[in-house]
Amino acid sequence: MAEANRKIAFICSKGDLDMAYPALIMGWAALGNGIDVTLFFTFWGLDLVTKKRVDRLEIAPVANTSFKMSMMGLPTGNLGIPNIMGIIPGMTAFASWFMKTKMKALGVPPVREYLQMLSDGGAKMYGCKMTVDMFGIKKEDFLPCIESVVTASDFIDMTEGAQIIFI
Amino acid sequence: MLADLTAIAFNEEGFMTDPSQWTKEIAEVLAKQEGLETLTPEHWKIIDFCRQAGLASGKSPTLRQITTGTGISTKDLFALFPKGPAKKVAKIAGLGKPEGCV
Numbered sequence: 001m002a003e004a005n006r007k008i009a010f011i012c013s014k015g016d017l018d019m020a021y022p023a024l025i026m027g028w029a030a031l032g033n034g035i036d037v038t039l040f041f042t043f044w045g046l047d048l049v050t051k052k053r054v055d056r057l058e059i060a061p062v063a064n065t066s067f068k069m070s071m072m073g074l075p076t077g078n079l080g081i082p083n084i085m086g087i088i089p090g091m092t093a094f095a096s097w098f099m100k101t102k103m104k105a106l107g108v109p110p111v112r113e114y115l116q117m118l119s120d121g122g123a124k125m126y127g128c129k130m131t132v133d134m135f136g137i138k139k140e141d142f143l144p145c146i147e148s149v150v151t152a153s154d155f156i157d158m159t160e161g162a163q164i165i166f167i
Numbered sequence: 168m169l170a171d172l173t174a175i176a177f178n179e180e181g182f183m184t185d186p187s188q189w190t191k192e193i194a195e196v197l198a199k200q201e202g203l204e205t206l207t208p209e210h211w212k213i214i215d216f217c218r219q220a221g222l223a224s225g226k227s228p229t230l231r232q233i234t235t236g237t238g239i240s241t242k243d244l245f246a247l248f249p250k251g252p253a254k255k256v257a258k259i260a261g262l263g264k265p266e267g268c269v
Contacts, residue, residue, distance in 0.1 A: 034251025
């Protein structure tokens with residue numbers, strides 16, 4: 001089968017709730033189709049695989065031009081949440097809760113569980129050495145799905161022949 | 168004696184187009200084509216679940232629906248149907264390509 005050796009690697013650099021999902025969804029689809037999957041977490045992306053942060057990922061309505069009120073079922077068309085409202089305490093928590101509710105309704109698992117599914121499905125996951133050093137993150141701070149902390153050069157070596165997607 | 172597939176309709180991706188043509192004997196032949204020499208009771212548990220879910224909804228269940236529906240872990244599912252369980256299970260169960268993303 002031509003697909004047998006296809007490899008995909010995701011570089012996850014964002015720690016927002018909405019930016020956590022693209023690699024998880026595509027990585028899971030790739031595993032389901034027999035493709036080798038590697039995830040490399042760098043910078044804010046390390047939030048996704050850090051025990052203290054993974055269940056507290058958020059999406060902020062401030063300066064988020066895609067966040068329309070119509071997503072909440074209000075007939076407001078292209079009207080977004082005004083930035084002045086976005087700065088009200090609790091708005092980010094509300095938006096995060098809202099997105100989590102929507103995802104749950106679609107049967108999409110929370111990030112922690114999704115990572116475990118990918119890990120069980122054979123995905124390899126690594127942390128970025130430079131960011132880990134900069135943020136002062138320790139091995140025990142990571143979820144068990146993280147195999148090790150590697151340098152950028154290691155990542156380039158281990159993804160030879162892979163299609164690389166930067167998120 | 169292997170089942171004869173000449174009368175079975177497949178689409179260009181190798182999925183059966185008429186789930187009512189499916190039999191257990193056909194599943195065994197399809198499994199061999201997918202590299203699975205023998206189907207164990209664990210395999211059948213998954214295939215039977217997919218048949219039920221697929222015929223009830225008209226769609227192949229997703230991997231997550233399979234693990235939650237059968238109680239078989241993700242690790243075991245990937246071990247039972249190595250190299251791409253999503254398409255393999257659907258093909259062997261005589262269903263279409265799974266449409267869900269999770």
